[in-house]
Amino acid sequence: MVKPEGQEPEQFNPQPQQTLVTPSEIILQTRQQFSTYIHVLATLLVLPFALLQFSQGNMLLTLAILVFALYNSVVAYVLFKHQHYLFNGWGLVLLSSGLVLYSCTLNGLIGLLWAYPAIATYFLLLPLRQATIGALIFFSAVTTIAMLTQDPTIAIRLVATQLLCIGFAVMFSWLLTAQQRKLVSIATTDPLTGCSNRLELNAALEESTYSRHRYQIPSSLIILDLDHFKQVNDSIGHTEGDRLLKALAKLLTSRLRVSDKLFRYGGEEFIALLPNTRLIDAHTLAEALRTGVEDGKFQLSASKLKPPQRITISAGVAEINAGEGWENWLMRADEALYQAKHQGRNIVVVSPNLSPKPVSLG
Numbered sequence: 001m002v003k004p005e006g007q008e009p010e011q012f013n014p015q016p017q018q019t020l021v022t023p024s025e026i027i028l029q030t031r032q033q034f035s036t037y038i039h040v041l042a043t044l045l046v047l048p049f050a051l052l053q054f055s056q057g058n059m060l061l062t063l064a065i066l067v068f069a070l071y072n073s074v075v076a077y078v079l080f081k082h083q084h085y086l087f088n089g090w091g092l093v094l095l096s097s098g099l100v101l102y103s104c105t106l107n108g109l110i111g112l113l114w115a116y117p118a119i120a121t122y123f124l125l126l127p128l129r130q131a132t133i134g135a136l137i138f139f140s141a142v143t144t145i146a147m148l149t150q151d152p153t154i155a156i157r158l159v160a161t162q163l164l165c166i167g168f169a170v171m172f173s174w175l176l177t178a179q180q181r182k183l184v185s186i187a188t189t190d191p192l193t194g195c196s197n198r199l200e201l202n203a204a205l206e207e208s209t210y211s212r213h214r215y216q217i218p219s220s221l222i223i224l225d226l227d228h229f230k231q232v233n234d235s236i237g238h239t240e241g242d243r244l245l246k247a248l249a250k251l252l253t254s255r256l257r258v259s260d261k262l263f264r265y266g267g268e269e270f271i272a273l274l275p276n277t278r279l280i281d282a283h284t285l286a287e288a289l290r291t292g293v294e295d296g297k298f299q300l301s302a303s304k305l306k307p308p309q310r311i312t313i314s315a316g317v318a319e320i321n322a323g324e325g326w327e328n329w330l331m332r333a334d335e336a337l338y339q340a341k342h343q344g345r346n347i348v349v350v351s352p353n354l355s356p357k358p359v360s361l362g
């Protein structure tokens with residue numbers, strides 16, 4: 001194994017991981033907040049109409065509206081207090097649709113007017129596909145009542161305007177979902193290499209830790225770092241350094257399985273998360289990655305290096321232990337990488353299972 005001459009590695013000092021909020025979590029929190037407002041609004045909005053129906057002697061409709069208001073206030077409370085969304089919005093949607101249909105049979109055209117806000121609730125509270133299917137079923141029911149109870153000139157206009165409403169709501173909801181997806185992708189992808197960034201890492205590590213503790217599915221980590229990258233940058237410039245990072249990410253990705261995930265952890269540091277992989281296999285892979293970088297093809301991208309210097313990587317490998325948290329798992333892999341740097345670089349060090357001290361196998 002070639003161990004390049006060089007200065008001591010900077011003291012590796014793994015920091016306790018602060019919990020990073022992922023874009024998906026932010027979207028979920030915002031949705032829950034928004035849903036809480038909708039349920040509060042629905043509660044307050046229908047109360048005057050309960051009074052109105054009461055004054056007109058429609059006791060059953062009054063009772064139904066009060067049940068609707070009570071349901072919405074309970075959902076809003078549970079959502080606000082416990083961040084748990086009862087029936088995921090379906091309760092409000094189905095209850096309001098039922099109320100509108102009942103009101104249509106009772107109050108004719110006036111009841112039919114409430115179909116518009118009821119259609120809106122599908123798209124405000126449900127995922128696009130569910131909202132579209134639900135809204136179309138509701139629309140069919142309203143259309144049937146309109147055709148049976150209204151003058152055809154009015155019924156046709158009601159049908160046409162409701163269909164337009166559904167069409168616009170689908171377009172708006174699709175636009176929002178597509179924008180959200182793109183923004184999440186931008187926020188979680190490293191623009192230089194196309195790898196996932198560390199915002200995604202925490203969630204992926206949590207998932208692997210859960211699989212280990214719940215289903216005894218093993219997972220391993222490889223943390224790898226370009227050796228003497230500062231010198232490389234100083235020698236060939238940052239633009240060429242960037243090209244090298246991109247080439248490294250491409251090489252690593254080509255060697256990993258589809259189920260593996262590659263993250264850019266820091267400047268010249270990458271993490272490969274290998275689900276369903278034992279330590280021994282992760283070590284074999286890390287060695288393959290190390291020699292893959294060391295071999296001639298990859299060196300071409302650094303041919304301008306002055307003085308001539310081989311491009312190499314060092315790596316630390318760790319498999320998650322039973323009962324271990326992901327922060328400790330990550331720290332063991334970090335420590336193994338530090339050992340690799342300390343022992344001369346271009347080396348793979350494995351952190352053994354159930355032992356706090358890493359040992360060199362490379």
Ligand SMILES: Nc1nc2c(ncn2[C@@H]2O[C@H](COP(=O)(O)OP(=O)(O)OP(=O)(O)O)[C@@H](O)[C@H]2O)c(=O)[nH]1
Pocket residue numbers: 008009010192225226227228229230231233237238239240241242245266267268341345
């Ligand atoms: N070109 C380029 N360089 C980067 C990027 N991010 C970090 N770097 C550089 O990576 C270098 C990292 O230097 P060090 O942390 O000293 O590590 P090193 O020189 O690789 O030394 P060892 O890791 O100990 O082998 C610094 O010069 C950073 O400027 C990037 O996105 N592009």
